[in-house]
Amino acid sequence: xxxxxxxxxxxxxxGARSPLETLEMSRAAAAxxxxxxxxxxxxxxxxxxxSIEHVVRLTSDMNAQNAELGVDVSLALGMENHLDAGLxxxxxxxxxxxxxxxxxxxxxxxxxxxxxxxxxxxxEVQERGLTPVLAHPERIEAFQREPEMLKKFIERGMLxxxxxxxxxGTWGAEVARFTRELxxxxxxxxxxxxxxxxKGRRSPNMGxxxxxxxxxxxxxxxxxxxSDTPLAILEDRPVEVEQPR
Numbered sequence: 694x695x696x697x698x699x700x701x702x703x704x705x706x707x708g709a710r711s712p713l714e715t716l717e718m719s720r721a722a723a724a725x726x727x728x729x730x731x732x733x734x735x736x737x738x739x740x741x742x743x744s745i746e747h748v749v750r751l752t753s754d755m756n757a758q759n760a761e762l763g764v765d766v767s768l769a770l771g772m773e774n775h776l777d778a779g780l781x782x783x784x785x786x787x788x789x790x791x792x793x794x795x796x797x798x799x800x801x802x803x804x805x806x807x808x809x810x811x812x813x814x815x816x817e818v819q820e821r822g823l824t825p826v827l828a829h830p831e832r833i834e835a836f837q838r839e840p841e842m843l844k845k846f847i848e849r850g851m852l853x854x855x856x857x858x859x860x861x862g863t864w865g866a867e868v869a870r871f872t873r874e875l876x877x878x879x880x881x882x883x884x885x886x887x888x889x890x891x892k893g894r895r896s897p898n899m900g901x902x903x904x905x906x907x908x909x910x911x912x913x914x915x916x917x918x919x920s921d922t923p924l925a926i927l928e929d930r931p932v933e934v935e936q937p938r
Contacts, residue, residue: 701722708734708890712755719764722886731927770793774800778814780800796823819850826851826883830854830881840871854881857919877938884902903915
């Protein structure tokens with residue numbers, strides 16, 4: 694499996710708090726079958742408190758730590774880029790990182806409300822040759838209220854990344870219901886852990902989500918969400934997805 698949303702770098706945001714915790718999260722990911730975890734620190738935390746150079750160095754250091762201790766998980770670097778009107782300019786300035794240097798970029802919509810810059814900013818991201826991968830749409834109020842907006846974005850070429858725990862109720866029954874609706878409507882393309890801790894509801898184990906999703910879309914489609922599709926993203930290859938129902 695390939696996990697495209699992981700707060701696994703130590704001391705950068707609200708994820709791993711130390712190199713030891715990164716090691717524990719890496720071990721848990723490896724035990725669950727994950728081969729590559731994309732480190733996705735919050736852009737605001739990186740830019741306001743650290744630097745791009747810092748997270749690049751941390752990724753290298755944590756890969757060296759895993760290799761030295763025999764943990765079979767590689768870390769790649771991306772960023773969870775919150776969507777605001779300034780995101781396109783931040784991309785131009787090199788302060789908003791794509792996923793493993795690819796044409797894909799992980800974008801987190803505002804959790805609440807529906808700011809009027811959303812469509813314009815996403816269009817400007819696409820004009821830069823990047824494909825938005827929309828993080829955990831099942832937990833975004835605007836999509837909960839207006840699923841057709843997400844459908845429109847997918848029809849414009851964007852991708853959607855659900856969180857594995859959302860399928861089984863980690864974020865509550867209403868989020869679970871909406872996640873399953875997105876799966877049934879083929880409006881979820883990638884499943885990731887959004888891990889923040891080695892154990893508990895924010896662990897890197899995606900297996901339970903895959904198992905639950907398989908009961909909705911079938912085993913092949915559920916497996917593709919954590920294997921074929923995320924691997925294509927990491928390798929900067931085109932991704933073909935079924936149109937929403």
